Amino acid sequence: MTSTAARPGAGGFRAAISARTLRTDRWWIAPLITFLGLSAWVAYATVRVFMHKWFYVGEFHYLTPFYSPCITDRCGEAAEFGTPLPSFWLIPEASFTLPFLLLFRLTCYYYRKAYYRAFWLSPPACAVPDGHQTYSGETRFPLVFQNAHRYAFYAAFLISVINTWDAVRAQATGLGLGNVILWVNVIMLWAYTLSCHSCRHIAGGRLKHFSRHPVRYRFWTFVSKLNTRHMQLAWITLGTLALTDFYIMAVSAHWISDLRIIG
Template identity: 40%
Template sequence: MAETRSSPAHPRGFFQTFRKDAWWSYPLFTVIVLGAFGVYSLWAAYTGIAGAEAFHYLDHGRDYLSPFYSPCITDACAEGPLAGTITGVTVVTPALFVMWMPLGLRATCYYYRKAYYRAFFASPVACSVDEPRKKYSGEAAFPFVLQNLHRYFLYLALLFPPFLLYDAWLAFQVNGSFAVTAVALVMLANALLLTGFTFGCHALRHWVGGRLNCFSCSNVAKGRYGLWRGVTWFNKHHGKWAWVSLVWVGLTDAYIRAVIHFGPSIDPILFGGA
């Protein structure tokens, strides 16, 4: 006989629970932070239609590129290792060509899935809290079965940390001399945080060694075990890397835009410089 859902021992209905703690705080935090990031990143991408002046600061001897546009691959950018790779595109923002890759990594990330399934899909909104649907097939059916392609976003996203580190290196040069500026430190932190987030990816953990059953059976396997342990170190705090790197990329973009708007007075040189 099929089991019934109703039981006099448990409350039934959307958001019903006997929990007494603040179970709503995590989904609320997620809605606010992920929602704000989504809106901000769309706006940040949209502003690029106006040209590189909106996202690339090349004044007073400084070179700051917004992380949403790195690497800049269209001819909207005057400088950069890949500038001008795509030409003649003026009606769309240059961010369109790069942003979808790291965003795709985050959108299919095993950590973010927990966050947005809880906060935006209420499946479930919190553990032991009733949910608002009659059937559930999770990631076994379309569209969520496509989450299994997460590894392809990883492969693409692995290209980004070197570019962000290169951008940070350029930011440490003012008028051609080494200098430590506030924006350069923020950009370096952004590159390192994104690297930490990417290197803790579950798909990477599987790729480098997780798929093996024997770590000691060959020298190659032993090497992969070392890599697996390294990725596991990052992976243990993948959620924290995810949140901090998400907020930081937005702050980095905002700071660069503020310097574009207000000038270098809000970007002190802390050390060096010509």
């Protein structure tokens, strides 16, 4: 039975409630789904990154974003930027980009909320107590590195350019289902990257007079509209990345044939 005995409070006396939370809805479903979804994606991505095969379809120039740009000795004709790294199994083919993409996602404002709640229970939901006794915010190691998000955005922007080039290069062979999947993935990646809070601040965060900067104001308005969909785009891009990689893997492994539309 919940105790309601009065106890001193900031404004006099308040009810002493022993219940952990007064929420009666299934508040734990959202963090549980987030936990399962992110765990499944990380498991799939980790396995694929260290498979070191089935990442390129030479006939159509399909290169999975998990291996772009390909810079190890295993890359073969998929290497457009040289092969400076050896073919050691612990070295991913996309060693140049993966650390920056990981940093960009880990420090993303939405993903912080997602894994703070789902993995650290800090807090698991609104009006639910934190799972930890103390809280120091993002002022100490390792969370102080969350401030690197604004710098990770620049790297993510350049990587989106590389992904766009991969789609353009594949387009030179004609048009197939793989091309459509590559372009959908690239468009979604650009939408997610540009919807970043850091991008919105760069676009117009320091402007005092929008009327004096009409071009930047229009871009800021566009980015602001994307920003309202940042959470959805964060999840959509996880899906398009996995779909693009799986399709290219299936074609490269000869499990299926690419559906050609032109060429």
